[in-house]
Each structure stands twice: as structure tokens, then as C-alpha cells.
Amino acid sequence: MLNGSKVAVITGSGRGIGREISIRLAKEGFKIVINVKKRLEEAQETLKEVSMYSEGLIVQADVSTRDGCKKIAEETRKSFGRCDLLVNNAGLAIAMPFMECDDKLIEKIVSTDFLSVIYCTQEIVKIMPEGSSIVMMTSLSGIKPMKYLSLYGSLKAAVIRLTEYLALELSPNKIRVNSIAPSVVRTKMGDSLLNFLNLKEEEYADKYTLTGSVIFPKEIAATVVYLLESPNINGQTLIIDSGQSLMLNFPGQQ
Numbered sequence: 188m189l190n191g192s193k194v195a196v197i198t199g200s201g202r203g204i205g206r207e208i209s210i211r212l213a214k215e216g217f218k219i220v221i222n223v224k225k226r227l228e229e230a231q232e233t234l235k236e237v238s239m240y241s242e243g244l245i246v247q248a249d250v251s252t253r254d255g256c257k258k259i260a261e262e263t264r265k266s267f268g269r270c271d272l273l274v275n276n277a278g279l280a281i282a283m284p285f286m287e288c289d290d291k292l293i294e295k296i297v298s299t300d301f302l303s304v305i306y307c308t309q310e311i312v313k314i315m316p317e318g319s320s321i322v323m324m325t326s327l328s329g330i331k332p333m334k335y336l337s338l339y340g341s342l343k344a345a346v347i348r349l350t351e352y353l354a355l356e357l358s359p360n361k362i363r364v365n366s367i368a369p370s371v372v373r374t375k376m377g378d379s380l381l382n383f384l385n386l387k388e389e390e391y392a393d394k395y396t397l398t399g400s401v402i403f404p405k406e407i408a409a410t411v412v413y414l415l416e417s418p419n420i421n422g423q424t425l426i427i428d429s430g431q432s433l434m435l436n437f438p439g440q441q
């Protein structure tokens with residue numbers, strides 16, 4: 188157990204990777220701030236599982252807005268007094284040819300995948316004690332371009348670079364900042380990506396990975412804990428991609 192009194196904020200934690208990270212951190216003794224934009228029933232499901240191990244708080248807030256991120260920080264402070272770990276997890280992946288992205292879509296992706304990280308980090312750092320950590324959920328598409336993910340991938344690349352800048356700037360506060368860059372994780376988002384590529388999970392795993400498997404959200408949650416337990420990893424991006432980046436045949440890269 189890391190520390191029974193610590194507090195973690197996980198954005199976009201009503202399902203998928205965010206839910207799994209919340210449950211794992213609850214098992215590690217963290218009090219958990221669960222965030223959803225709208226779907227309270229998904230948040231309740233996460234809370235039910237979190238409550239088996241620890242205390243949880245649901246904050247309904249849109250992290251793509253400054254006010255939403257202020258609300259998360261304020262409610263965390265009121266309920267738990269501080270935040271020891273922020274996981275900037277909320278994200279939106281829309282596959283679309285670059286020339287077809289209209290202003291509405293551009294604004295939505297930029298605010299969800301990039302502004303949210305800026306706003307949430309600025310608001311939450313104000314309530315972080317020394318020794319805290321930030322983990323960004325980025326993506327392999329931020330490292331290796333994938334056709335039709337131009338906006339999403341570029342914004343994830345920006346978050347990877349921001350990770351390095353923040354590791355530098357926040358080191359006087361003794362706050363570490365790292366990122367995790369997965370390929371296909373078995374969640375709603377991962378399923379949509381495979382659908383878009385017209386691939387069944389088994390076919391993707393057989394043809395386009397070295398390990399013969401997609402990634403499971405539990406592996407991402409375990410990596411968050413690994414980063415927490417590794418005080419000398421700072422400013423880094425850990426790639427978890429089933430070996431996909433070593434394969435030269437991935438459909439989105441041709």
C-alpha cells in the first residue's frame with residue numbers, strides 16, 4: 188500500500204481506463220475523485236467499485252472548460268483537503284480526414300484533448316503538496332502518426348511535450364510529471380478505433396502486434412502505480428503498444 192491518506196483525481200473516470208485506474212488506486216489506499224462530464228450513472232458504477240476499497244467522491248464537470256476544472260479542484264479541496272495525484276485521462280478520439288474537420292469538431296478536440304490538460308493541471312497543482320505526481324494519458328498516435336488521427340495525434344504529441352516542460356517547471360514544487368502512451372486498449376475508444384480500421388480485435392492482435400494481444404485497462408492502471416513508486420522517473424513517456432510500433436504493416440500508417 189502506497190499511503191492510506193493520499194488523494195487522486197482521475198478525469199473522465201466513468202468508464203474505460205479512467206475507471207480501472209480509479210479502482211486500482213482505491214485498492215492502493217487512495218481516496219478517489221471520480222469525474223464525468225454528464226454520465227452520472229457511469230460515475231456511480233465506478234464509485235460502487237471504488238467504495239469496496241476506499242472513499243470516493245463524484246464531481247460532474249466538463250474538463251474541457253476552465254470552470255469545470257476549477258470545480259474539480261474546489262470540490263477536491265473541500266472534501267479531502269488536497270490532491271496527491273492527478274491523472275489527466277479524459278480524452279476524445281475522432282478519426283476523420285484532416286480536410287473534413289470543421290470548426291466545431293476542431294474546437295471540441297482541442298479543448299477536450301489539450302486545453303483540459305492545461306486547465307486541470309493549473310487548477311489541481313494549487314492543491315498539491317510536495318511529492319505529488321501528475322500522469323497524462325497520451326497515445327502512440329502522438330509519437331507515430333496514424334492516418335485520419337491528425338488532430339487527436341497532434342494534440343497527444345503536444346501533451347507529451349507538455350509533460351517534459353511541466354516536469355522541468357514543477358520540479359521546484361517536487362511534483363513529477365509523466366505520461367503513458369498506449370496503442371489499442373480494450374475500451375469503448377479502442378473498440379471504435381478498431382471498427383474504424385475495419386478490424387476485429389483478434390485480427391488486429393494477430394497481424395499487427397508482437398504480443399498477440401490488445402492492451403487491457405488494468406495494465407495501464409498498473410503502470411500508473413509503477414510511475415508512482417518510481418521517484419526517479421520524471422518527464423518521461425512510457426509506451427505500451429503490444430509491439431505495434433515495430434510492425435511496419437499497420438493499416439493507419441500506410
Ligand SMILES: NC(=O)c1ccc[n+]([C@@H]2O[C@H](COP(=O)([O-])OP(=O)(O)OC[C@H]3O[C@@H](n4cnc5c(N)ncnc54)[C@H](OP(=O)(O)O)[C@@H]3O)[C@@H](O)[C@H]2O)c1
Binds near residue numbers: 204248278370372376
Ligand atoms: N482506448 C485506447 O485504445 C486508447 C489508446 C491510447 C490512448 N488512450 C487515451 O486514454 C484515455 C482514456 O481513454 P479510454 O479508452 O478509457 O476512452 P473512453 O472509454 O472513451 O473514456 C473516455 C472518458 O473520458 C470522458 N470525457 C471525455 N470528454 C470529457 C470532458 N470534457 N469532461 C469530462 N470527461 C470527459 C468520457 O466521458 P463522455 O464520453 O461521457 O464524455 C469517458 O468517460 C484518453 O485520454 C485516450 O485518448 C486510449
